[in-house]
Amino acid sequence: MQAQDFQHLVVLFLAAALAISAYMIGQRALNELLSRMVKVPGGIEFYRRTFLLMLLFGALGPSVAADFKSGAGMHFMEYVWGTASALENTLGYIFLGISLYLVLITILVATLKPQNDK
Amino acid sequence: MTNEQYLIVSYFCVAGISLVIGFGAFLWLRKSLREVAVAMPWKGIQETLVRLFPLGILFPALLGFLTVNYIGCEKDTYDKVVADRAYLQHKSAEQISASMTHLVWAVFAWGIFIAILLALKQRKERRAETTSRDSG
Helix, strand or coil: CCHHHHHHHHHHHHHHHHHHHHHHHHHHHHHHHHHHHCCCCCHHHHHHHHHHHHHHHHHHHHHHCCCCCCCCCCCHHHHHHHHHHHHHHHHHHHHHHHHHHHHHHHHHHHHHCCCCCC | CCHHHHHHHHHHHHHHHHHHHHHHHHHHHHHHHHHHHHCCCCHHHHHHHHHHHHHHHHHHHHHHHHCCCCCCCCCCCHHHHHHCHHHHHHHHHHHHHHHHHHHHHHHHHHHHHHHHHHHHHHHHHHHHHHHHHHHC
């Protein structure tokens, strides 16, 4: 296995791990909010799955296309910088995924107006 | 395998992979979308949603694949494209990446569309409730 392939695998693994972590962190609160708004069967599941899909594809997309330099005489830290640069892109897209989803949820809240159940 | 053969094989394989990614996303959301569609009070919308959803997911995946051009500023002729194996590999990866990014936007659009339908359904139900309360 070449250093480039290894870097690619590391970035893909980290991208998937970060996306799933973001999903796990937001999942409980999201479920609570959705269960107060969406009364249609399947609706909560649809929006939960949409969230995971947006995060995963958002993270994996740029990771797949990451371009790594390699060559004789490259130092360890140069590989680390290459990986970090690819991860920068990935994190940017995860952030974009979360932002898009927040827009979606805001639209959902604005249109469905959840009732306050105090 | 020559670079040209590699280009032909990888191009069609990546097209297949893009469709598989789109199909995976469709399968992942299909059941819940069908349940939402069935709950809609309008007759035509149920079938329309169920029939259009696969297209609304598969087309963006394919569109993402098609948006990537091999011939561009960097390599402006076919010969230059074919001469560089690393470039071909990178373009294939870019095609898969574009498919995924387009799918994110497609899923986002579907989410908004479903939100609007849910809001309309809720409004209809509230209006029916108010009417029945007023008449009762």
